[in-house]
Amino acid sequence: MVNTAVQKRIYLSSPHMSGNEQKYINEAFETNWIAPLGPNVDAFEKEIAAYTGVNEAAAVSSGTAAIHLALSLLGVEKGDTVFCSTLTFIASANPILYLGAEPVFIDSEPETWNMSPIALEKALREADSNGKLPKAVIVVNLYGQSAKMDELTALCEQYDVPMIEDAAESLGSSYKGKPSGSFGQFGIFSFNGNKIITTSGGGMLVSNDAASIHKARFLATQARDPAPHYQHSKVGYNYRMSNVLAGIGRAQLKVLEERVEARRAIFERYQLELSGIPCIQFMPELNGTYSNRWLTAMTIDEKEAVISVNQLIEFLAAENIEARPVWKPLHMQPLFKTVKYYSHYENESVSEELFANGICLPSGSNMEELDQTRVINRIKNFMTVKEVERRIV
Numbered sequence: 001m002v003n004t005a006v007q008k009r010i011y012l013s014s015p016h017m018s019g020n021e022q023k024y025i026n027e028a029f030e031t032n033w034i035a036p037l038g039p040n041v042d043a044f045e046k047e048i049a050a051y052t053g054v055n056e057a058a059a060v061s062s063g064t065a066a067i068h069l070a071l072s073l074l075g076v077e078k079g080d081t082v083f084c085s086t087l088t089f090i091a092s093a094n095p096i097l098y099l100g101a102e103p104v105f106i107d108s109e110p111e112t113w114n115m116s117p118i119a120l121e122k123a124l125r126e127a128d129s130n131g132k133l134p135k136a137v138i139v140v141n142l143y144g145q146s147a148k149m150d151e152l153t154a155l156c157e158q159y160d161v162p163m164i165e166d167a168a169e170s171l172g173s174s175y176k177g178k179p180s181g182s183f184g185q186f187g188i189f190s191f192n193g194n195k196i197i198t199t200s201g202g203g204m205l206v207s208n209d210a211a212s213i214h215k216a217r218f219l220a221t222q223a224r225d226p227a228p229h230y231q232h233s234k235v236g237y238n239y240r241m242s243n244v245l246a247g248i249g250r251a252q253l254k255v256l257e258e259r260v261e262a263r264r265a266i267f268e269r270y271q272l273e274l275s276g277i278p279c280i281q282f283m284p285e286l287n288g289t290y291s292n293r294w295l296t297a298m299t300i301d302e303k304e305a306v307i308s309v310n311q312l313i314e315f316l317a318a319e320n321i322e323a324r325p326v327w328k329p330l331h332m333q334p335l336f337k338t339v340k341y342y343s344h345y346e347n348e349s350v351s352e353e354l355f356a357n358g359i360c361l362p363s364g365s366n367m368e369e370l371d372q373t374r375v376i377n378r379i380k381n382f383m384t385v386k387e388v389e390r391r392i393v
Contacts, residue, residue: 007320008320008371009320009321009322010320010321010322010362010367010371010374010375011322011362011364012194012295012322012323012324012360012361012362012363012364013194013195013294013295013362013363013364014193014194014364014366015193015194015198015200016259016364016365016366017251017252018251018252018254018255020251020254021247021248021251021252023247023251024040024246024247024248024250024251025244025247025248027039027040027247028040028243028244028247029244033243034242034243034244035242035243036221036240036241036242036243037221037240037243038242038243038246039243040243040244040246040247040249040250041059041240041241041242041243041246043246043250044059044241044246044247044249044250044253045057045058045059045204047250047253048189048204048206048253049206051179051253051256052171052179052180052181052182052187052206053178053179053182054181054182054187054206054207054208055207055208055209055210055213056206056207056208056209056210056213056214057204057205057206057207057213058204058205058206058213058216058217058220059202059203059204059240059241059246059249060202060203060204060205060216060220060239060240060241061201061202061203061238061239061240061241062091062190062192062201062202062203062239063091063166063168063188063189063190063191063192063203063204064091064094064095064203065203065220065237065239066186066188066189066190066203066204066205067091067092067095067138067164067166067188068095068098068099068237068239069205069216069219069220069237069239070136070164070185070186070188070205070216071095071096071099071101071135071136071164072099072219073186073212073215073216073219074135074136074162074164074185074186075135076096076099076101076135076136077099077100077101078099078100078101079100079101079102080099080101080102080134080135081101081102081103081104081127081132081134081135082096082101082102082103082104082134082135082136082137082138083103083104083105083106083120083123083124083134083136083137083138083161084096084103084104084105084106084137084138084140084330085105085106085108085114085115085138085139085140085142085147085166086105086106086107086108086329086330086331086341086351087107087108087113087114087140087142087326087327087329087330087351087354087355088140088142088166088327088330089168089327090330090333090335091168091190092138092140092166092168092330093105093138093330093336096138101135102339103330103336103339104123104127104134104339104340104341104342105329105330105331105336105339105340105341105342106119106120106123106137106341106342107119107341107342107343107344107349107350107351108142108344108350108351108354109148109344109350110284110344110350111148111284111286112142112145112146112147112148112284112286112289113142113143113145113283113284113297113350113354114139114140114141114142114145114146114147114148115139115140115147115148115152116344116350117148117151117152117155118344119342119343119344120137120152120155120342121155122342123342124155124158124159124161127159128159133159133160133161134161135161135162136161136162136163136164137152137156137161137162137163137164138163138164138166139152139163139164139165139166139183139184140166140168140169141165141166141167141168141169141170141173141180142169142327143169143283143291143293143294143295143297143360144169144170144172144173144196144263144291144292144293144294144295145170145173145283145284145285145286145289145291146170146173146174146175146180146286146289146291148286149165149175149176149183150176153183153184156184162184162185162186163183163184163185163186164184164185164186164187164188165180165181165182165183165184165186165187165188166188167180167181167187167188167189168188168189168190168192168195168203169190169195169196169294169295170291170292170294171189171195171196171197171256171292172196172256172257172259172260172292173260173289173290173291173292174289174290175288175289176288176289180292181206182206182208185207185209185212186205186206186207186209186212187205187206187207188203188204188205188206189203189204189206190202190203191203191204191245191249191252195294196256196259196260196263196292196294196365197249197252197253197255197256197259198248198249198252199241199245199246199248199249199252200245200248201245202241202245202246202249203241217240218236219234219236219237219239220236220237220238220239220240221236221238221239221240222236222237222238223235223236223237224236258365259292259365260292260293262365262366263292263293263294263296263363263365264291264292264293266293266296266363266365266367266372267282267293267296267363269369269372269376270282270296270298270361270372270376273376273380274298274376274379274380277380277383278301278304279300279301279304279305279306280298280299280300280301281298281299281301282296282297282298283296283297283298283299293363294363295360295361295363296360296361296363297326297358297359297360297361298358298359298361299326299354299357299358299359300312300357300359301357302356302357306383306386306387306389307382307383307386309325309356309357309358309359310325311386312359312379312382313325313359315378315382316375316378316379319378321362321374321375321378322362323359323360323361323362324359324360325355325358325359325360326354326355326358326359326360327355328355329349329351329352329355331351332352332355361375362375
């Protein structure tokens, strides 16, 4: 007889509904506000702005769209360069290419796994000496952990280069008491299905520059000029969020704190159960920061381990458990093989090491304790078996 509890699929990070989403969806249908824009969109923008402590927010179709708009508002165009964290999903950098500009990738540092101030300073100093500073710096907050914002902000201000904070994974996190996404000239969030809260698909552009956010809304609605007929003087985009999806987001935002607490509890349990294994190290949390622990990420030291990251991922997959490698650095992607890259250390790449040794474990806020116990026990058992096999050999 098949044990269905054991065979059940455990996902990396599945959507977690609050139960109140249908209320807002029904309101949208009852009032016939089912197209882009509407009362839910207006309210969701105000609620996100208030939560993150910024002046204005624009709800859009994705986090990628938000980055594209931010770069457009900063005047990025063909021939320009934009510095970007290398250890991130490709959506952080693709909008640079949309505008015909060239990315330059910046390594991570060990304390946050995020953009290295040392590497950024090298890149900015060299760019300044060549008379070609970047039009923007995109700083990513990986897996919910804020980057070293004090150091990075100071460097951007020193060279007068605007910062875009890619907080797609870090809604609910904070740095020295200030909400993630509220640093720099623009911040962006993602509400993709796997994020800590979701609108199915969607994103948000936030800023203290209200005029820029008003312009972002204009560009995101096909840049339609104020005229009785359809008139367009600038290139625009179809990027606005629908009123239905914004309703889902409003319900999700009300339970954000609960979702953060749940993910942090999941992280703490993994850490408690697995940190005793010598080869395992968990993603650190920088002093003075508060991570939403969107995904629990850890590294397996290849010098001490009896298994590799890929072996563990394959084993868990066979057990119907989804795990993923840490993001493959963008400077290692075929698409960016000719792009310039600045490393943290002179002869060592932190991001490449993290990719080689890093793994993300199932971390959904709706994961039951029994399921997490299953993941933990499978990892322990697999490593024990491999250790025995090594000693026999």
